[in-house]
Amino acid sequence: MESASTKSPHPPRKSRELTAVTIRFCGDSGDGMQFTGSEFTRVSALAGNDLQTLPDYPAEIRAPVGTLAGVSGFQVQFSSAPVFTPGDAPQVLVAMNPAALKSNLADLVRGGTLIINSGAFTQQNYDKAGYTSNPMEDGSLSAFRVHSIDISKLTATALAETGLSAREIGRAKNMFALGLMLWMYSRPMEPTIKFLQQKFAKTPDIAAGNEKALKAGYYFGETAEMFVETFVVAPAKLPPGTYRSISGNEATALGLVAVSELAGLKVFLGTYPITPASDILHELSKHRNFNVFTFQAEDEIAAVGAALGAAFGGNLGVTSTSGPGVALMQETIGLALTVELPLLIVNVQRGGPSTGLPTKTEQADLLQAIHGRNGESPVPVLAASGPADCFDAVLEASRIAIRYMTPVILLTDGFIANGQEPWMLPEVDKLAHFEPKFRTDPKDYKVYARDPKTLGRAWVRPGTPGLEHRIGGLEKHSLTGNVSYDPDNHELMVKTRAEKVARIADELPPLSVFGAPKGDVLVLGWGSTCGAIQQAVQHLRDKGHAISAVHLRHMNPLPKDLGEILGRFKTVVIPELNLGQLQMLVRARYLVDAQGIHKIKGKPFRVSELISALEEYLS
C-alpha cells in the first residue's frame, strides 16, 4: 500500500455501467463532509459527468459533536445523461456517525448502499443522536445494503507512523471515505492527491497524512471482500465546449467581473456578510486586478448606501445579501428608484421570516422584492434558474439597470448559490457590450429629461463641467428635477416611473414553452426550481400527458406573451418554495385560476414530489 503509484496491485473487480448515481455524504459539522462532497464532485466533473450538488449544513459552525443539530450533508447527482437536479434520493449514503444516519436514512432509496463508520457508532453517540435501540441490530437497516467499516480505526492505523496528532488523524477520516467512493466509482486518485498537496502546501505532513488516508480508503475497497462490484458512470454528452464546475455565488461574482468589462464601468460591491450570500463577496474581493472594488460596510443599510453613492459617482453600484438584508435595504432601494440611478441588488434567498433558516433554501422573497417598499415603487426583478445561470442573470440585470436607469433586484437562493453544476464557458468576445452613454453636453440639460423609448434619464458623472445638479428623495419636477409638491406633477412622476419599468417588457425575447405550445396543464415556474420542473414535466410527457412548462427569468415586469400562453392551457400550476407568491401575482394580473404546489421545508423540490403533485391535475 506504500506504492507511490496509485495503480492498483489488485485486478479490477467487475465493473457495472450506470447512467446516474446520487451519493450523499453526511457526518458531523467537523467531519469535513462539505470538503469531501465538493472534492468528489470536482473529480466527477473532470471525468466529464453532468452533475448537480446540494450542500446541506447547519447554521451553527460547530454544534455539539455527535448531535442531530450538528449534522452536515452533501449530496451530488452525477450522470452520463443531462442532470437537472441534485437527485431526489441518494442511492448511496455515507454516514460518519449515528446522528448523520438518523437524520438522513429516511432519504436513502430502498435497497440502497449504506456505508457506516462503525468506529463512531458507540453507545455514547447513539445516546447523543437519540437512538433508543441500536439500529445496527434492531433490523431498521434491513432494507439496505449495509457496509459497516471502522473508518476511524482504519484511518488511525494507516496514519499511525506519520507523527500526526490524534486530532489531526481524526480529521483525516473523511479522506478515507472519499478514497473508498473514488474506488467504488472507478475514479482516479491523482486529481485529489494533487489538490491536497496544493491545499496543504504549507503543512506537508498534513497533506501526506490526508493522501495516506485517501489511499487507505481506496485500497480498502479494492482489498476487502466487502464489495462485489464497482461502477462506471461514463462522461455525459454535453454540448461541445470548455466546462468548469461552478456554484451560483461564484457565477454571480464572475458575472460582476464580466459586467465591469462589458459595461466599461467600475463595479462597486457594497455588502455586509450574510449567509448564504457572503461567498459573492469572498470571490469578487479576490479580483481587484479588474475594475471591481469590494467594500464591506458596517451594515446592510450602509452596504446598499455605499453602492448607491458609487452609482451617483458614475459606477455600477451592486450589493449582495439575503432576505433580512433586503429588509434593511428597502428604503435605499426606494431612493435609488426615485433618483433613477442604476443599482443591482442580489438577494440570495434563504428560509424566512426573520433570521429563519440561514443555510436553507426558499423562494419566499418574491413579493418582498416586487412590493416591499413604501409608496408606488416599481423595481425590475429577475430570477436565476441554476448555478451557472447566475452569470447570465447578472449580465441581464446589469444591462437593464444601466439602460433604464433603475435599481434591479436579482433573486437567487441558497440552493443554487451553494450548489454546483458544470458550466459551459462563454466565449468572452461574443458577450454583448452595454456601455452607458454618460451625458457631457450642458446645452439644455434637464435632470429628468427622458429617453423617449426607455424613459431612462441621462446619467451624468460628477466632474462633468456645466452639468452640476442635485437629486434627492423628495418628489421632483418631471423635467428639471427641482423639488416639487405639485399634485399633478406627483401623479405624473408616479405613473412615469411605473411606465418606465413596464416598458422593459417591450424588449424581452418571447418566452419558450418546454413541450407542446398548448395542452391540458402548463407548469409555470421561476428561479431555482427549473431543473426539477423540467424533469418532472419531461417524465409526464413521456407518459403521454399533455403537459408543458414555462420558466420565468423576468418576474417584474412579466413578459408580454405570458398571458396569451397561459390561455392556451386548461390548467396552470405554479410550483414554488413558498405559499404561492407568483401564484398570487398571476391570478391578480391575468385573472387565471392558477393552482399552486407549495413546499416550505428549506429544501428544493424533488422530481418525484412534483410528478405526484402534478398528476393530480392530469386525468
Next chain:
Amino acid sequence: MTETVQAKLTRKDFQSDQEVRWCPGCGDYVILAQVQKLMPELGIPKENIAFVSGIGCSSRFPYYMNTYGFHTIHGRAPAIATGLKASRPDLQVWVVTGDGDALSIGGNHFIHALRRNVDLKILLFNNRIYGLTKGQASPTSELGKKAKSTPYGTIDAPFNPIHLALGAGATFVARTSDADPVHMMEMLRRTAQHKGSAFLEILQNCVVFNDATFESFTAKDQRESKQIYMQHGKPLTYAGGTKGLRLTDGHAELLETASGATPLTWNEQADVSAAFALASCHTPDFPEPVGVFRAVDRPVHHTLQEMQGEAVLKKLGPGNLSKLLKAGDTWTIS
C-alpha cells in the same frame, strides 16, 4: 473650463437657482453663506465638488449649492458619501447633517466613516432639537429638556458630539458656532484642507423650536468671557487673557493668569485625552471651547485603497476575463 476662468469663480457661482426655504432667522443661512464664500478660494472646479446630505432641515443644504448634490435618506449620508468617495477619490465630498441625522438614526454610519478615515468633510449642524419634525428632543438635547415629545423633560442623557467623534478615531475634530461667522469661516477652511475624515460641529440656532439654546455663551457680548478659542501652539486663555485652562490629572482646571499659573499650550496633535478633557468643559463651570480639538494624520481610506489596488495589480497583472473564467479545473467536450 480653463484654470484662469476657474480662478475667477465667486460666491455667486456656488449659489443654485433654488429659493432657500429655511425659516427666517435660521442659523443655517449663516452657514450656507460662509460655505458658498469659502468654495471659490479652495481652487477646486465646482464640478468636482459634491454635497451629500441625509434628512432634516440641515440636509436641504445641497439643493442650494450649485455643485453636484445628493439629498439622500435619514442618517445614511455618511454611508452614501463613503461609496461616492471610495469610487471617485477625485471628487471633494462634503456631508451635511444634523444632530438627529448624524447622532441618532445615522450614528452607526457616522462612527464608521470616522474610523475608516474616509476623506469626507462632515458638517454637523447641532441645534439640540428635531426641527423638521417640529420640535422633539434630539440626542444632543440637554437632560430634562422639555419638548413636544418630552413634556415632562427628557430622561435620556445627551451625546457629546466631540467625544463621540474623538472616540471613533476622527483625525480632525473642531467646533464653531453660527453666531461667529469669522471663526466659522476659519474652521470651514481647516475642515476643507484636512486629508481624511474632517468633523466640524457647528452650534446652530433653531429660531422656531429651540431658540437661543447656545446664546448664553455664543452671543457677541458673552463670547469673550464664556468661550475659549483653542489655537494650536497658543496658551489656552480667555476673558481677555485673565483666565486660562490647564490639565491636572487628565482634567481641565481653571486658572487665573494673575496667580502666575501657566495655562496649557494647545496642541492639536497631542494625546487624544487632552482633546477629551477640553471637550468636557461646559458652562457655567468652564468656558465652552471652540476651535480645533484634534488634527492628526492617519492613512486615508482611498489612499489605502489605491495602494492596495496597485499592489494587487502588480502581483496578479491586469485582469483577463477569458483567463479568469477558465481558471481552475476545466474540461473540454468536443
